[in-house]
Amino acid sequence: MATLKEFEEALRENGMQMALAILERLRERDRANRVVKPGRRIVGKKMTPELARQILELHGSTEMTQQEIAFKLGVNQGRVNEVIKRGKWLSGDQTAPEAVARDKGKARIQGAEPKRPRKAAAKSSARSGAKTKDKAGKPQRSPATAQLAFGDL
Known part of the structure; x- marks a missing residue:
């Protein structure tokens, strides 16, 4: 084909200029009638065990x-x-992983679930606990690794 x-x-x-002209005229007509539509978004139904059985x-x-x-x-x-x-x-089990995830998502959309704490604050508190503090209360830095200088070679 x-x-x-x-x-x-x-x-x-083959030098068929008349046929090319007709083809071009048809293309122009199609372009004039062409309509660009946005993508079709389907708002899904709530998944239930009955709907799952119907799918199967x-x-x-x-x-x-x-x-x-x-x-x-x-x-x-x-x-x-x-x-x-x-x-x-x-299963109609409300504690099934997919049902729990669905309910969490719905709660998050409605704003009922509080936002998670920022990760940066959690990291800084974990770092400060790992290092020892000196007399001034400042965290002690770990010793730097040895570096080569020009004279070492």
Whole structure:
């Protein structure tokens, strides 16, 4: 099967200027009618054990792809993959790792969960405990490693 570009090159080689003009006119018409739409964002349903079973049923009984199943049920394709490959969401257990992660994410979005402490403050307190302090209360520096000078060679 030849591509459009190969077809155009063949027309050029054979000197078919009228056919090239018609092809160019068709391209211009298509460009004029072209509409750029933003990417389609699907707001997924809450994953439930019933929805997970429905995904497995569709996967087993039809030849639908994961993407087609996701579009049909209105869920994220990644969730369909998790159900099929790893069996996630099949139990109604609220302490399952995926349910806990979902609830934490929802709490973080709503602002109910407090922000984590900064890592820099935790590191500085850990460093000060590891070094000994001298009489002035300043942390003592560890001795520098030996360096070579020009005269050492």
